[in-house]
Amino acid sequence: MSSVFYRTPSRSYPTISHGHGVWLWDTSGKQYLDGSSGALVANIGHGRQDIAEVLADQSRRIAFAHTMRFTSEPQEALAALLRKKLGTGDYRTYFVSGGSEATETAIKMARQYHLEQGQPERRKIVGRWASYHGNTLGALAVSGHIARRRPYDPLLPPGFGHIDVPREDNPVCEQALTNGQLCPCLNAVDAVFQQEGPHTIAAVFMEVVGGSALSGFVPHRGYLPGLQRLCRDYGILLVVDEVMTGCGRTGQWFAFHHEQLSPDLVTMAKGLAAGYAPLGAVAARNHIWEAFRRGSGAFAHGFTYGGNPLSAAVGHRVLEIIEQAQLVERAKHQGSALHSLLNRLQQRFEFIQTVRGRGLMQGLVLAPTSELPPGGRAALLGQIAFEQGLIIYPGSGGQDSPVGDHILIAPPFIIDDEELEVLEKRLIVSLERLSSMT
Secondary structure (H helix, E strand, C coil), X not given: CCCCCCCCCCCCCCCEEEEEECEEEECCCCEEEECCHHHHCCCCCECCHHHHHHHHHHHHHCCCCCCCCCCCHHHHHHHHHHHHHHCCCCCEEEEECCHHHHHHHHHHHHHHHHHHCCCXXXXXXXXXXXXXXXXXXXXXXXCCCHHHHHHHHHHCCCCEEEECCCCCCCHHHHHHHHCCCCCHHHHHHHHXXXXXXXXXXXXXXXXXXXXXXXXXXXXXXXXXXXXXXXXXXXXXXXXXXXXXXXCCCCCCCCHHHHHCCCCCXXXXXXXXXXXXXXXXXXEECHHHHHHHHHCCXXXXXXXXXXXXXXHHHHHXXXXXXXXXXXXXXXXXXXXXXXXXXXXXXXXXXXXXXXXXXXXXEEEEEECCCCCCCCCHHHHHHHHHHHHCCEECEXXXXXXXXXXXXXXXXXXXXXXXXXXXXXXXXXXXXXXXXXXXXX
16 A cells, blocks of 8 residues: 555556656556656656766765855856847846746746835736646646636635736737737737736736647737737736746747747746756846846745756756757757647547647647536546557646646657657547547
């Protein structure tokens, strides 16, 4: 009898044995193709000896030194490399241990920035419905994931608002923006700002590509640049969530590069250390850093393991591997192949409503069925695929509902053409079984 408090106590879990590349094996010898990189984490694949050597070498030198007293060579090197990859904005990076910590840090950083600027009235944070930024209470409050919020609603702090999900491809919206007008989606955002009082809003949090709450969703062209302009007009910070999308997943180093954005704060985690160590970060544009430096001189926040040398060394090596092996370009190329593959399946299976996403972050939207509860089709497909030795990532939730039928397919960047064929074959078998059951 296990002493583990499992995430789903009613479920029986296989025991993982080892992994290599895009493959995982359990202790019974069953092989799985990791079609979701865990939870969009294992971007460079499993079982890499070069990362194991970095871990061993750094742990022999120094594994932990508290950042209240020391910096470290790995932390400095990783921050310098991220500065180059983030592009314009002259970013400084604050390191944490994961995505939820990154969101909590960004919330506090945005609030204290306005205090340093002499604007204590800016105390509100705005997120988007059908979004997910983490499971800690602050991160959950800014998230628009109804199902994950619902059990903890009485505990969620005040001061958080939400805007509606924008439209996807929409010529009317795009034409309005071309004519220098606000599109209906941005008019709705402005209405929320006016309701809350734009002078009271500290920051807006936004996913560039939808994650677990809206698999692969991309707003219509011009929406995100328009949102950035609106935030700048009102003095509101724009925080871009790159926890899933960052470090190459979408075919650019960061998804906001697709939209030519210059966010004030960028959160990241998951692929930053690719599953080899707990690591997250918040990158802040130089004007944020300068406000702290010239103001109080200290950020009133911190986590014990933030910036630890072991995780930073792993993160730096992961980014070097992505750069040297040209894995961002590979994610773009293989993402295009994956998108085409999924489009073919959409023609074959009528219950696949939409294929959407960027790079190796592709979403399938499934039609609901009266034979299953809402969201049940995606959950069942995930279960069937797992039985077939294919791991995919069922999403959950939408703007108006705690559930939703959508799936993320996001294999490691290193997936080759033959492995994509295996993914396709196992997914077809899974979809056929799903079709026969629903």
